[in-house]
Amino acid sequence: MHKIYGDIYEVYMCNERCIWICRGDLCEAIYNSPNKFLFRTTPNNGLDELNATLEGLSFNRNWELWKFNRKLVTKSLTSQKFLRDALEYIQVVWEEMEGYLKEYETLEDDDNGKILDFSKWISTWSTDMTLFLITNQNAFSLANYNSTISQNSLLLQNAPKSILKSPGAFIENTIAYLESWIFFAFTPKFVRMLPGFKERVKSFYDKGNSLRRDIKEIIQKRRKEIEIMDNNIVKEKDIERMKNQDSDDEYDDSQTGFCSDLLTTILTMNANRSINKDTEYNEDNVHSKYMTDDNITGLLIEVVGGGVETTPSTICYIIYYLAHYSSVRECLLKELDHTFGCNPNYKFEMEDLNKLKYCEAIINEVMRIFPTSPSNFRMANEPCEIGDYVFPKNTQFLLNYQIINSHPAHWINPNEFNPERFLNSSNESRKSNQYFQAFGGGHKVCPGKIFAMLQLKSFLVLLYRKWEVELVDMNAPIKSYDITTRSCQQLEVRIRRRKFI
Numbered sequence: 001m002h003k004i005y006g007d008i009y010e011v012y013m014c015n016e017r018c019i020w021i022c023r024g025d026l027c028e029a030i031y032n033s034p035n036k037f038l039f040r041t042t043p044n045n046g047l048d049e050l051n052a053t054l055e056g057l058s059f060n061r062n063w064e065l066w067k068f069n070r071k072l073v074t075k076s077l078t079s080q081k082f083l084r085d086a087l088e089y090i091q092v093v094w095e096e097m098e099g100y101l102k103e104y105e106t107l108e109d110d111d112n113g114k115i116l117d118f119s120k121w122i123s124t125w126s127t128d129m130t131l132f133l134i135t136n137q138n139a140f141s142l143a144n145y146n147s148t149i150s151q152n153s154l155l156l157q158n159a160p161k162s163i164l165k166s167p168g169a170f171i172e173n174t175i176a177y178l179e180s181w182i183f184f185a186f187t188p189k190f191v192r193m194l195p196g197f198k199e200r201v202k203s204f205y206d207k208g209n210s211l212r213r214d215i216k217e218i219i220q221k222r223r224k225e226i227e228i229m230d231n232n233i234v235k236e237k238d239i240e241r242m243k244n245q246d247s248d249d250e251y252d253d254s255q256t257g258f259c260s261d262l263l264t265t266i267l268t269m270n271a272n273r274s275i276n277k278d279t280e281y282n283e284d285n286v287h288s289k290y291m292t293d294d295n296i297t298g299l300l301i302e303v304v305g306g307g308v309e310t311t312p313s314t315i316c317y318i319i320y321y322l323a324h325y326s327s328v329r330e331c332l333l334k335e336l337d338h339t340f341g342c343n344p345n346y347k348f349e350m351e352d353l354n355k356l357k358y359c360e361a362i363i364n365e366v367m368r369i370f371p372t373s374p375s376n377f378r379m380a381n382e383p384c385e386i387g388d389y390v391f392p393k394n395t396q397f398l399l400n401y402q403i404i405n406s407h408p409a410h411w412i413n414p415n416e417f418n419p420e421r422f423l424n425s426s427n428e429s430r431k432s433n434q435y436f437q438a439f440g441g442g443h444k445v446c447p448g449k450i451f452a453m454l455q456l457k458s459f460l461v462l463l464y465r466k467w468e469v470e471l472v473d474m475n476a477p478i479k480s481y482d483i484t485t486r487s488c489q490q491l492e493v494r495i496r497r498r499k500f501i
């Protein structure tokens with residue numbers, strides 16, 4: 001359509017006029033006027049039915065609540081403490097994953113070795129890490145996944161006890177929940193009641209409810225843990241006071257063992273504690289009360305969804321491109337060997353990752369040419385001017401990242417896979433990087449962007465410095481499915497240790 005109609009045109013989506021934007025500068029016009037584009041979509045009864053317009057971030061239409069949730073999530077996911085903890089925990093969970101991979105190294109499906117669906121491994125790795133970092137609870141989805149595919153039945157019996165009833169179902173339900181947004185938003189109510197659609201609606205409801213139950217249990221368990229810690233602190237405090245009857249010193253509870261994950265922050269917010277001393281959550285004029293469990297659930301589903309769905313799919317796409325571009329893979333290995341020397345078990349820090357410019361360029365180039373989030377929505381809550389056109393209030397816009405990221409106005413040889421274009425701004429294969437769209441922009445830009453880049457870079461280091469990954473079918477296209485994001489369905493690989501080790 002872009003070839004026929006140009007950079008801006010209208011499409012009727014379920015009887016609603018939607019303006020498709022296919023050039024970066026037109027997109028920027030939207031990002032740069034946040035007050036005119038507060039929300040993602042026009043009022044929508046499908047999203048209302050899912051409760052998505054009353055909670056969380058993506059489709060929340062309660063502006064004050066959105067601002068409050070957004071501040072919480074952004075501060076939590078971008079704090080130095082969170083990112084440092086994340087870097088450490090990413091490596092801990094990788095060690096567990098590597099332990100399992102070593103078992104498969106010696107097994108064979110055919111003459112060439114064991115075939116693994118890597119998309120499943122990466123999802124479970126990312127789920128364990130994200131859930132722990134955001135809620136301080138263990139999902140053990142990696143261990144559970146390994147026990148289900150392993151031929152060792154003892155593993156299944158002895159799989160560690162997860163906070164989730166079924167970690168596999170949790171991942172499936174999260175992806176279904178994200179998919180339900182688009183289904184409900186664009187399938188009119190009367191169609192949703194027709195045979196064939198009715199069953200799909202029921203399945204979305206069942207999966208969504210199961211996901212909510214899981215998240216609520218996580219919240220309740222963490223609440224109990226905090227209460228127990230609280231009681232212990234009160235006791236310790238009393239003992240301390242009795243010891244220092246004459247002392248006027250304030251009791252400092254910053255050393256109490258509370259974690260600074262998002263869930264703990266929410267549960268202890270507005271309480272008389274100092275665990276969030278370095279943040280500003282406690283004082284908030286709009287919300288002087290605790291958040292309800294339902295509100296916390298809605299918010300956590302979205303944040304956990306980012307870790308369960310988008311990052312793992314992006315890793316799969318990177319692996320796919322690296323398998324097809326051996327010269328790019330060689331350059332990556334050179335950079336890794338140069339940075340980490342010959343110690344493949346070196347525990348890396350943030351400063352090490354910052355040195356990996358080529359690795360970062362590969363990630364950006366894959367997200368440019370095959371974006372995990374191929375499009376995005378915005379609604380004008382005021383009349384606005386985009387390009388040469390004036391649009392009335394309540395116009396729906398679709399920002400087409402897939403086209404923008406390959407637009408000849410922004411990129412030279414846009415269809416060529418070439419990470420070098422991200423290495424320096426004078427490189428002639430890139431005219432301008434300012435229109436590169438991977439994480440959105442403006443006031444709704446992805447709050448998990450820094451965390452996601454940390455995960456992506458770390459994963460590439462952990463995998464490629466020690467392992468060779470080979471696609472089972474080099475001729476097969478990427479198996480993906482566009483829901484709210486572009487979800488990887490399967491990535492069959494063989495994996496073995498790099499030869500020099």
Ligand code: HEM
Pocket residue numbers: 057058059070073077130302303304305306307310311314372373376377438439440441442443444445446447448449451452
């Ligand atoms: C490669 C990985 C990721 C990609 C490509 C990605 C992409 C995006 C995009 C395009 C948006 C829409 C931004 C806009 O409207 O301008 C978004 C929103 C969001 N992302 Fe991400 N994301 C990723 C990882 C994550 C992670 C790891 C988290 C959380 C741990 C996360 C949490 C969110 C949330 C909560 C929103 C909604 C923000 C709002 O509406 O205010 N994302 N993401």
